[in-house]
Each structure stands twice: as C-alpha cells, then as structure tokens.
Amino acid sequence: MSFHLDYLLALPGVRVETCTQVEGKIFLGLSILSEGIVCHHCKHYTEKLHQNRPILVRDLSVFGRPVYLKIPRRQFYCPSCQRYPTERIDFLDVKRRHTQRYEQNIYERVKQSSMEQIGREEGLSYDEIKGIFEQVIKTKKKTNWKITTRISIDEISMRKGQGNFVTVVSDICEGNLIEMIDSHRSEEISEIFMKQPIEVRKQVEEVSVDMWGGFPKVIKKVFPNALVVIDRFHVMKVVNKDLNKLRRAAGITDRQSKYLLLSNRVNLNTEQIDKLELTLAKSECLRIAYEMKENFREIYETNLTVKKGQRKIKEWLNHAQVFFRESASTIENHFEGICNYFLHRTTSGVMSGINNRIKLIMRQGYGFSNFNNFRNRVLACFSD
Ligand SMILES: [Zn+2]
Structure with missing residues (x-):
C-alpha cells in the first residue's frame, strides 16, 4: 500500500496492505515480508506453508482511535523434523492479542493510575487490563533492592482490624519501597533478607523498626553492620x-x-x-x-x-x-x-506515605488472585 504507513507503524518484518475504518476503529491489514521461518524445534529453515489464519491484535491508538492489526498467523510444515511450527512474531508475545508495545503502554499507565481508569480509557475490561499488567510484570525484574544505608521495617494490616499483617521494607534514603513480605514472623523475614548478597546487606547502617517484632535479633544476623533504631x-x-x-x-x-x-x-x-x-x-x-x-x-x-x-x-x-x-x-x-x-535522627517518616500508597493499591487490587501478584503489582508501582 503506502510506504508512509509502514514508516509510521514502525514494526519490523511486516508491511501494511490495507487500511480500513469501522465504527471509529482503524484496521490495518499486514503481510509478513519473509517467505519462511526457522523451525524452533530443529532450527532448520522451511518455506512450506501449512495454514494461515490471521489474528486481530490491538496496537497503540493513533489520531485518538483504537488500532487493530490483522496479522497473518502462519503455521509451517518442517520436513526435517516433521512438525508444524507456528511462526513467532517479534513484536507479539505467544498467545497474546496485543502488541508488546501496547501492553507496555498499559502497564506504565496503570502504575500511575488505576486499572479501572485505564480500562475505561481503552475500552477494555478490568480482567483484560489485569491480564496485561500481569503479563508485563513477568518480564520485569523481581526486586527493588539497591545498595542503601538506611532501611525501615514496618508492618501493615491488609484488612483493618483483622490482622493479616504484611511486612513492608523501605529504603529510607530514597523514600522507596524495596520489599513486601507476606508474614510478620521473624524467621520468614530473615529468610527473605538473606537472599540479598552480603555486599548489599553489609552496607546497611541503620534499621528503623517498631518495638513489637523480634526484629533486633534478625537485624544483627542479617545486617552485620547495622544499628537498630526504634522509630x-x-x-x-x-x-x-x-x-x-x-x-x-x-x-x-x-x-x-x-x-x-x-x-x-x-x-x-x-x-x-x-x-x-x-x-x-x-x-x-x-x-x-x-x-x-x-x-x-x-x-x-x-x-x-x-x-x-x-x-x-x-x-x-x-x-x-x-x-x-x-x-x-x-x-x-x-x-x-x-x-x-x-x-x-533516623525516622521512618517516609513510611506513612508509602503505606498509604500501598493501601490505595490494595483497595484497587481486589482482583489479585494471590499475594505474589499483589506484591509484584506494588513493587512495580514503586520501581522506576
Ligand atoms: Zn523442524
């Protein structure tokens, strides 16, 4: 069609063949430039097309309109291993119906806002947004730990007045959340801390805690150079x-x-x-x-x-x-x-802001199926 559209679309290995508009939505029909694929089972090249069933994939909106890409989904026959490999597309994860860049965009926006809000803006259901968010989180690093000299350990109740405590670990210097643990038992907390390399743990000079937990003992063991400061x-x-x-x-x-x-x-x-x-x-x-x-x-x-x-x-x-x-x-x-x-004069004053933000996410996060998803969500919101 027009090379301008290929240029603007800027996705590798495809060409825009058709462009239509239906009910305010833009549909771009794509073709794939390569004739064949490298079989991902045996690494041999094959051009023997077995079948082609196009799929519809959501991409970033343009001109205020949602964009859908119609992408050929090609299955080949591989004579060398006699299997039927399906083509993998660079900008699309397996079994997803949104481009990677679209999912990234949703993810970043959810971090700043809420799933409900972004769902409304994009015309997607809560479950779809949640699915995208959890998909992108899988590709992210799983820790917010950095070298820091002062940390705070605090507990917050997941449900008001009902116990269900989680332990919140924050970097006081940066005012940032570094970890959230589904327990307030010192052995379990200690276990999580011990996963950090000794170089990271040795840097910690002060740990701010309350007076309830058996934290001081844990801290001596985990952070050999740290002083305990009662908040x-x-x-x-x-x-x-x-x-x-x-x-x-x-x-x-x-x-x-x-x-x-x-x-x-x-x-x-x-x-x-x-x-x-x-x-x-x-x-x-x-x-x-x-x-x-x-x-x-x-x-x-x-x-x-x-x-x-x-x-x-x-x-x-x-x-x-x-x-x-x-x-x-x-x-x-x-x-x-x-x-x-x-x-x-170390205080964990930054904690109240962090705790409030966690509680806000908690209220929005009723759909999170388990603690680990919730933790990932919260950590993502506090990561850069
Ligand atoms: Zn093969």
Whole structure:
C-alpha cells in the first residue's frame, strides 16, 4: 500500500496492505515480508506453508482511535523434523492479542493510575487490563533492592482490624519501597533478607523498626553492620497510650479532648489550646501527665548526641513511673535502640506515605488472585 504507513507503524518484518475504518476503529491489514521461518524445534529453515489464519491484535491508538492489526498467523510444515511450527512474531508475545508495545503502554499507565481508569480509557475490561499488567510484570525484574544505608521495617494490616499483617521494607534514603513480605514472623523475614548478597546487606547502617517484632535479633544476623533504631513515632504512640488511659480514668470521654491531648501541642492553634486548657483544668493528674508527654516529645525535637539523649530519657523515666508505668518499662527495655535515634535522627517518616500508597493499591487490587501478584503489582508501582 503506502510506504508512509509502514514508516509510521514502525514494526519490523511486516508491511501494511490495507487500511480500513469501522465504527471509529482503524484496521490495518499486514503481510509478513519473509517467505519462511526457522523451525524452533530443529532450527532448520522451511518455506512450506501449512495454514494461515490471521489474528486481530490491538496496537497503540493513533489520531485518538483504537488500532487493530490483522496479522497473518502462519503455521509451517518442517520436513526435517516433521512438525508444524507456528511462526513467532517479534513484536507479539505467544498467545497474546496485543502488541508488546501496547501492553507496555498499559502497564506504565496503570502504575500511575488505576486499572479501572485505564480500562475505561481503552475500552477494555478490568480482567483484560489485569491480564496485561500481569503479563508485563513477568518480564520485569523481581526486586527493588539497591545498595542503601538506611532501611525501615514496618508492618501493615491488609484488612483493618483483622490482622493479616504484611511486612513492608523501605529504603529510607530514597523514600522507596524495596520489599513486601507476606508474614510478620521473624524467621520468614530473615529468610527473605538473606537472599540479598552480603555486599548489599553489609552496607546497611541503620534499621528503623517498631518495638513489637523480634526484629533486633534478625537485624544483627542479617545486617552485620547495622544499628537498630526504634522509630520515634512508635515510641510516642506507646507514651500516648498511657496518657489516654489516664484521660479515661479522669472521666473525660469526648473525642475532641482525646484528640487535643494526644496531638503535638505545636500543631494546635490558639483556639484549640484554649479548649485543651479547659480539659486539663479538670484533672491535675492529667495535666502533669500531659506535660510529661510533651516533654518527652521535646527530647526528640532537641538536637542531642546519643549520650545526651540517653541522659535526658533516663531523667524522664525517673519521673515517669507513676503515670507512664507501661510505656516506661517498654522504653527501658528498648532503651539503646530508642536512643540510637539521636545518631542520625533516623525516622521512618517516609513510611506513612508509602503505606498509604500501598493501601490505595490494595483497595484497587481486589482482583489479585494471590499475594505474589499483589506484591509484584506494588513493587512495580514503586520501581522506576
Ligand atoms: Zn523442524
């Protein structure tokens, strides 16, 4: 037909023979330039065509219209091995009905958006989009691990309030997700980490964790040069939990007071601080405990050395036994890890953004048949 169309189509080994439009869709009829194929069973060349059944394949849209390619699907007879090899086409994966570049394009767009959205844009069903996404993922590398010095290990619940924890591993320096593990048992997590080469593991200097898992032991084994840092947000959570108990004991039950007491004072406006004062006026114990909570947070905010941080937290603990019995003993148990924070002020603050994004994908991912597909999907969204 016209060489312009071949030039624009830019697919190897084919020529455009026909071009038609039906209901806003463009159909290009292709022919294949080569006479024969190399048999993929025995590597002998054959030109003995056995049959030809054209297939219709979706390609990238042009001029705002969907494009379909009608491609001859040729089956040959191979005299040398007496089999019937089907021709393989460079730009089309076996048994697929979309060109590779079309599937790549869908994949990239799903990473930025959602399957539903891209399905609407392309006029494809959710299952078709999902099929394409999973097809492309198979061709991608399976890990986001890179050399990094600081990582964070955190757990998120797959279903709110129902357990089903997955462990999320992030690169704090890059603010990127590196791994997601379908378990929060330390042996299983350790096993996954050990798959990384020792050169990668040796580079890790700090690992930020919460206080719940048996992580410190795992970390010593897996990352020989790493310090454990207990994430400050988790520590504040424990302190706030005790404060909240005191609030209930003082008979203060409204939601607003709870919010005001547990928030950082610096984040409150003057009106909120006035309201907070009214609440604190109801209980002297609560006021003292509240001030201690804020003191604790201020220790974190101050630029201290590890030694000075240790001293400050020890001082705090000396006064904390009355109101903060549980949190004080938790802090004592993890004292070293908590104070390691002051070394580089490492927090896993980037985690909240990462966790939110994972949860968003989780909500879109109801069609994922198993955890591994879900993991691949999530890792793909965080890979470059
Ligand atoms: Zn053969």
